[in-house]
Amino acid sequence: MAKTFEEINEKIRNGTVVVATAEEIIDIVEEKGIKEAARQVDVVTTATFGPMCSSGAFINFGHSDPPIRMCKIWLNDVPAYGGLAAVDTYIGATELSETRGMEYGGAHVIQDLVDGKKVRLVAKSYGTDCYPRLEIDTYITLEDLNQAYLFNPRNVYQNYSAATNTSSKVMDTYMGTLLPQCGNVTYSTSGELSPLLNDPELRTIGIGTRIFLAGAQGYIAWEGTQFVLNKEKIDEDTTMYSGATLAVIGNLKEMNSRYLRAASFNRYGTTMFVGIGIPIPVVDEEMMEFLAVSNKDLYTNVVDYSVPSRSRPTLRKVSYEELRSGSIELNGKKVQTAPLSSLRRAREIANLLKESIQKGEFLLQQPVQPLPKERTFNPLKDMVVK
Amino acid sequence: MKKIKLILYFPPERTDKPFTYHLVKDYDVIFNILQAEIQPGKRGRLTIELEGTEENIQRALEFTREYGIEYRPFNKNIVRNQGECIDCGACTAVCPSDALHMNTETWKLNFDEKKCLVCELCIRACPVKAIDVNMFE
Ligand code: SF4
Ligand code: SF4
Numbered sequence: 001m002a003k004t005f006e007e008i009n010e011k012i013r014n015g016t017v018v019v020a021t022a023e024e025i026i027d028i029v030e031e032k033g034i035k036e037a038a039r040q041v042d043v044v045t046t047a048t049f050g051p052m053c054s055s056g057a058f059i060n061f062g063h064s065d066p067p068i069r070m071c072k073i074w075l076n077d078v079p080a081y082g083g084l085a086a087v088d089t090y091i092g093a094t095e096l097s098e099t100r101g102m103e104y105g106g107a108h109v110i111q112d113l114v115d116g117k118k119v120r121l122v123a124k125s126y127g128t129d130c131y132p133r134l135e136i137d138t139y140i141t142l143e144d145l146n147q148a149y150l151f152n153p154r155n156v157y158q159n160y161s162a163a164t165n166t167s168s169k170v171m172d173t174y175m176g177t178l179l180p181q182c183g184n185v186t187y188s189t190s191g192e193l194s195p196l197l198n199d200p201e202l203r204t205i206g207i208g209t210r211i212f213l214a215g216a217q218g219y220i221a222w223e224g225t226q227f228v229l230n231k232e233k234i235d236e237d238t239t240m241y242s243g244a245t246l247a248v249i250g251n252l253k254e255m256n257s258r259y260l261r262a263a264s265f266n267r268y269g270t271t272m273f274v275g276i277g278i279p280i281p282v283v284d285e286e287m288m289e290f291l292a293v294s295n296k297d298l299y300t301n302v303v304d305y306s307v308p309s310r311s312r313p314t315l316r317k318v319s320y321e322e323l324r325s326g327s328i329e330l331n332g333k334k335v336q337t338a339p340l341s342s343l344r345r346a347r348e349i350a351n352l353l354k355e356s357i358q359k360g361e362f363l364l365q366q367p368v369q370p371l372p373k374e375r376t377f378n379p380l381k382d383m384v385v386k
Numbered sequence: 387m388k389k390i391k392l393i394l395y396f397p398p399e400r401t402d403k404p405f406t407y408h409l410v411k412d413y414d415v416i417f418n419i420l421q422a423e424i425q426p427g428k429r430g431r432l433t434i435e436l437e438g439t440e441e442n443i444q445r446a447l448e449f450t451r452e453y454g455i456e457y458r459p460f461n462k463n464i465v466r467n468q469g470e471c472i473d474c475g476a477c478t479a480v481c482p483s484d485a486l487h488m489n490t491e492t493w494k495l496n497f498d499e500k501k502c503l504v505c506e507l508c509i510r511a512c513p514v515k516a517i518d519v520n521m522f523e
Binding site: 263345 | 473476511
């Protein structure tokens with residue numbers, strides 16, 4: 001028994017499609033078994049809502065009169081990239097305000113735009129024969145922009161290490177506040193609801209896949225930066241997957257800040273919580289076996305963030321079931337755990353996506369090209385430049 | 387009836403036992419320990435809540451001073467902006483008293499104000515600035 005994307009889309013169009021979230025499917029499989037569940041359920045929705053630093057937006061402002069070739073650009077005092085055509089820019093989530101520091105950054109500019117607020121645009125130019133204007137200082141809103149689309153080079157991490165700190169000092173990191181002497185462990189995942197843990201071999205997710213992106217219908221544009229496919233055996237039946245990432249794209253004008261939230265981690269900087277939902281077609285029984293995975297079979301590494309090295313030591317492997325329990329054991333000590341990504345809002349997204357598929361508003365898009373199966377992760381060589 | 391929160395500072399030679407006994411017995415106040423840091427030979431710190439009539443609380447405070455215990459009112463509380471909160475859980479990583487904790491069914495943040503020590507660690511830890519401290523009289 002195999003289903004094609006087209007067969008499932010036909011069911012979506014005629015309203016007979018059966019959809020479950022990746023959490024619901026666990027119980028369904030438990031009750032009915034893989035075979036029957038695969039026969040009955042057509043689509044499983046997955047989602048995540050976590051901080052994703054590699055996020056940002058392309059914007060086209062339109063031309064002023066007289067026109068300017070913007071070379072240096074600020075949006076609400078946050079520098080935006082000036083190395084594109086005259087009135088194109090890219091604003092990155094982690095770029096900090098030159099006047100407000102870590103409190104406000106590119107992520108906040110993007111959220112303000114999505115919320116319909118006015119954003120101050122300042123740009124400077126050296127002036128050219130075709131673009132004589134040297135300066136502009138004005139306000140923009142999302143509505144006025146010709147194009148504004150989110151393009152996030154690395155989102156939806158398949159799996160991410162949990163963080164702890166063995167040093168004697170508090171550490172403020174992008175994994176939250178890490179208390180000294182392994183005072184806590186933080187983790188960032190939606191686990192059994194997470195997109196790339198439900199299709200770990202990327203059988204159905206690829207370039208062109210239509211996704212829920214912060215309230216809009218967006219697409220997977222490419223492999224994410226630093227993409228690798230790591231597989232590690234935990235035991236006979238359990239494999240730890242990690243490393244896959246996605247580059248995603250979608251229209252900012254259709255987004256909702258409930259699913260796109262600017263954030264600022266203390267003494268680290270700004271980032272953006274991005275809400276992403278990915279529908280996974282139950283193409284065959286093997287797919288259903290992947291989708292039935294639950295937190296007790298999903299593992300990650302607990303990594304010591306106090307070691308200032310690229311390859312930080314792993315203290316142990318831990319299942320998401322244990323992390324979700326509120327504490328884990330570390331060197332014989334009970335340590336409290338805290339999540340950083342919002343499972344509650346990820347569930348909301350998985351349910352929204354489920355509803356829009358049921359209502360026939362969201363059709364599946366078969367990938368136009370699969371994501372790579374082989375990739376290595378190259379470090380940056382540090383050469384002495386005289 | 388009135389309710390106040392106080393931080394009491396005990397000199398090293400004093401312990402809280404006889405003192406709290408008198409407070410409750412002689413002044414008819416309800417006494418709740420919110421946080422205790424008392425170690426033998428060291429200055430101790432006790433965060434408490436007192437509940438009683440206005441008059442009894444006044445008398446209890448006089449007794450406290452005469453007993454040689456310094457105190458100051460605990461006039462801050464932590465407020466969470468529910469509309470801003472995204473239920474991420476980052477604040478629960480630092481909360482020493484479990485006042486902030488995740489409901490493990492709904493994964494919604496719970497804030498149990500009674501347990502809060504107003505240490506303010508959660509304010510810095512919240513990535514969307516949904517927690518603030520409120521000063522009052
Ligand atoms: S102030 Fe301290 S005790 Fe109170 S909720 Fe925040 S972290 Fe917890
Ligand atoms: S850190 Fe802030 S947003 Fe996250 S759960 Fe706590 S209060 Fe809510």
